Amino acid sequence: MEDARECLRDGVLNHLNVLEIEALELSRQQQLCLQQQSRVDDLRIMVDKLRAQKDQLKARAKTTMSLQQLKAVVHQRNEEFNDDISEEGCSMTAKSQLSFLMARKTQVKDLLQAHHLIGGYDVTETCRGKGVCISIATAFEGFYLETYNLELDVSRAIQICRHNIPPFIPLEKLAQVNLQTDLMGFLSTLSHHLNGFAGRRQQIRLIQEVLRDSVEVMESNVLFNTIVLMCADPEENGRAVLCTLEYSDLSRYLPTKVTIESEDKALPSTPQWKESQSLLLQTPAHTALKALKMKGQIA
Template sequence: MAGASATGVLSQLSLLEVKARSRKTQPQQQSRVKELKAKVEALRAQRDQLKAEIETHKHLQKLRASLDKQSTNEEEEEEEMEQDSEHSQLLQLMARHTQLEDLLYAHHTIGGYDVIKTRQGKGVCVSLATAYDGVFLETYNLEIDLKPTLRISRHNVPPFIPLNSLAEQNNLQTNIRTFLDTLSRHLNAFAARKQQLELVKELHKSVQVMESNVLCSILVLMFNVPKQKTAVLCTLDYSDHTRSLPTRVHFESEDEKLPDSPEWKKNCSLLKETPVHKALITMKKMGNIV
C-alpha cells in the first residue's frame, strides 16, 4: 500500500512538472510569434521600398535619356507623363539634378569642371579652371539654381564674356554640356591670349605693345626691323574669341613694299599659326626684328 501511494504521488508530481513547463513555454512561443510577425512586416516594408525605388529609377532613366539625347521620340514619351502632377515634377527635377552632377563630375575627372551642392541641394556651384601651356590660371565659378528651371544666379565670369548669350545660344535648359564646353573655350582662350600678352611684355623688351583691350582680342605691336632700319606696326585680330591664335594679321610700315615681301608673308603665317611670344622668338632668330 505504501509503495502504491508513493507511486501515485510521483505520478502527480510529474504531471504538475509537465504542466509547469507547458505554462513557461507558452509565453516564449507567443514572444517568438510576435518577433516573426514583426520581421515579416519589416521585410514587406523593405520590399515595397525597393519596388518604389525601382520605379523611380526607371522614370529617372527615361527622363535622363530624354535630356541627354534630345530626340523627338523621347520628347513625345516625356510629354505622355503627367506634367501637372507633383510626382512627375519631382522626378524631372531629380533627373535634371542627377544628370548635372554626373555630367560635371565626368568633366572634372578630365580636368574640366568641378561641382558642389549648394543650399541643401537646391543649386550647384560649377567651377571652370583655365590653363595655358601647362600652367593653371584663374578659376571661374557659376552658381546654378535647379528649380524650377536651370538658371545662373551668381558668377564671377568677366563681363566681357557674353555669358547670357552663350546660355541662350546653347540652350542651357536642355544642353548644359554644350553650354559649359563653349563657355570653357571662351574662358580658356581669353586666359591664353592674356597670358601671351604678359609673356610678350616679359620676354620681348624691344617690342612695344601699342594697344590691347580687356578681352585681349586686339593686339597692336611695334617691331624694329634691323635691315631696313624702319619700324613695323603689327595688328593681331583675334575675332574668334574661342581661339588663342589671331584670325587676321596686318603689317604697316613706311616701306610700303615690306609687308608684301616673301619674308614678311612668312612672318604673317607664323603669327597666325604660333602663339605670339613664340613667333617673336623665331622672327628674332631669323633677323627680321630686333
C-alpha cells in the first residue's frame, strides 16, 4: 500500500514538473513572439521612413532634371541661332533665310517642350538663353483676369531677376521654401496665392457692380483678406447687418471665418442668419449675397 502511494506521488510530481516545463516554454515563446512583433513594427516604421525619403528624392530629382533640360534646351537653341546668324558673314541669301526660319521653328518647338516640362506655364527665353520669363495667368469662375510675369536667371543657381508680382504676395518667403529644390512646387504655390487674391478681388468688384443697391463694401484692404459688408435686414425695418469675411488662408478665395453683427444682438443667432453664415463660408460672396436677396433675407 505504501509503495502504491509512493508511485502515485512520484507520478503526480513528474506530471507537475512536465506542466511547469511546458508553461516556461510557452512563456518563452510568447516573449519571443512579442520581441519579433516589436522588431517587425520597428522595421515597418523604418520602411515607411525610407519610402518617404525615396519619394522626396524622386521629386527633387525630377525637378532638377526638368530644370536642367530646360536650361539645356534654351542654351542649345541660342547657340544654334547664333551660328545661323554668323554663317557666311550674316548674308541674308535664300539659303541663310531658310536656315534662319528652320532654327526659329525648332526654337519654338523646344520652348513648347519646356512649357510642358515646367507644368504648362508660358515660357519665354531671355538674356540669350541665360534666363526665362514665366507668365502666370489668373482666373475666376472661368474668366481670365490679370497675368503676372516672373523672370528667372537659370545660368547658375535659380534667381528671381524681375517680376510684377504684387508686393503683398509673400514672394520672397515662398522662394526661400522651395525655389531651388522644387521649381514646380514654387510655381504652383505662387499661382494659388495669385489666384486666391484675384478671386477675392473679383468678388468685391461683382458685389459693387451687381449688388450696389443692396450691399455696401464698408472695409477692405489691398490683399482683400478682411472684408466688411453692410446689408439691410428687411424684417427689422432696414436695420443694418454687418458681415465680416476673414481669409486666413491667402491661397483661397473662400473665407475661413464669417462674423455676423447687428444692433439686435439676438439676430446673428437666428436660424436664417446661421444658415446665411454657413452659405458665405461655402460660396463666393457675390453668389451667396444674390441668393440671400432672392430669398428676401436682405433688402
